[in-house]
Amino acid sequence: MPSTRLVTLLGNTVRHQRHLRQLTQCELAEAAKVSQAAVARIESGSRAPSVAVLEALLAAMDVQLVVDVEPLDAHLDARIAELAARPIVERIAGLDLDRLLDQLPDVPQVLTGCTAALLQGAPVPVDAPEIALRWQDSKEFTRWLEANYGQRWNARWGEFGGIWLEPEEPGEHRWSTRHGEIRAVMCDELPETIQVRHGGRDYRVVPLAELELTEPRAAELLRRQRARLPTTEG
Structure with missing residues (x-):
């Protein structure tokens, strides 16, 4: 399934935060208690993360998701x-x-x-x-x-x-x-x-x-x- 704009943005956000903390995908996955494959798919935009998984990944990096809207x-x-x-x-x-x-x-x-x-x-x-x-x-x-x-x-x-x-x-x-x-x-x-x-x-x-x-x-x-x-x- 091709990535939607939102899925791509979420994946980019996870990857950006992980790079800021100099974590590998494996290290982030272990901290969030998910698989490394899941982290890879989310970051690449090939998988839409559930809210629970996204919150776990961000919480493992001491940040949280902020939801906002912008014009179409x-x-x-x-x-x-x-x-x-x-x-x-x-x-x-x-x-x-x-x-x-x-x-x-x-x-x-x-x-x-x-x-x-x-x-x-x-x-x-x-x-x-x-x-x-x-x-x-x-x-x-x-x-x-x-x-x-x-x-x-x-x-x-x-x-x-x-x-x-x-x-x-x-x-x-x-x-x-x-x-x-x-x-x-x-x-x-x-x-x-x-x-x-x-x-x-x-x-x-x-x-x-x-x-x-x-x-x-x-x-x-x-x-x-x-x-x-x-x-x-x-």
């Missing part, structure tokens, strides 16, 4: 087409990115996810600016959130709330602040970056090739955007 693919394609027709300077201005970056705490950080893709010219939707931060800087980031009326996104409630600001607490790394919404990717070391320049400002961004390996949502949108490009016959 037709609407998503229309949004990509709309963005492609607009100059990149307009797309960046729509994020109000510079104002947020100027207010962030003075700790090492880079732009990642769909934000990094947009700054490199990809016409992908960006819900909120996305930054990568080191875990060692999480306490300073938390202090900044507290000082700027941060509210943490709670996927279970489907809204922002006033609890669990700290990145160490379980849940999505997404906050609303008085300077706008922000998403964070917490990591031990910042990824390699390249520098791009727009409107007289330099931005440190994760390259597109790396985004496709490490950021599932950005990778999916980049694949959709490429699929829309006209093919050339030579």
Whole structure:
């Protein structure tokens, strides 16, 4: 049976989380009490995991599934087409990115996810600016959130709330602040970056090739955007 888009995304998510923890399929299977063959089929997209198995695999890696919705693919394609027709300077201005970056705490950080893709010219939707931060800087980031009326996104409630600001607490790394919404990717070391320049400002961004390996949502949108490009016959 061919993989559906959701089955592929779930498989990619399991594989991505396993790679982050430097686990083999056998090690993950043993921790989750499933077979290695099951892990392989789920990661390849050839098998749709049951909810129980998926939860066991993620729990074995100390994470949990967050369910969200997005526009149907037709609407998503229309949004990509709309963005492609607009100059990149307009797309960046729509994020109000510079104002947020100027207010962030003075700790090492880079732009990642769909934000990094947009700054490199990809016409992908960006819900909120996305930054990568080191875990060692999480306490300073938390202090900044507290000082700027941060509210943490709670996927279970489907809204922002006033609890669990700290990145160490379980849940999505997404906050609303008085300077706008922000998403964070917490990591031990910042990824390699390249520098791009727009409107007289330099931005440190994760390259597109790396985004496709490490950021599932950005990778999916980049694949959709490429699929829309006209093919050339030579």
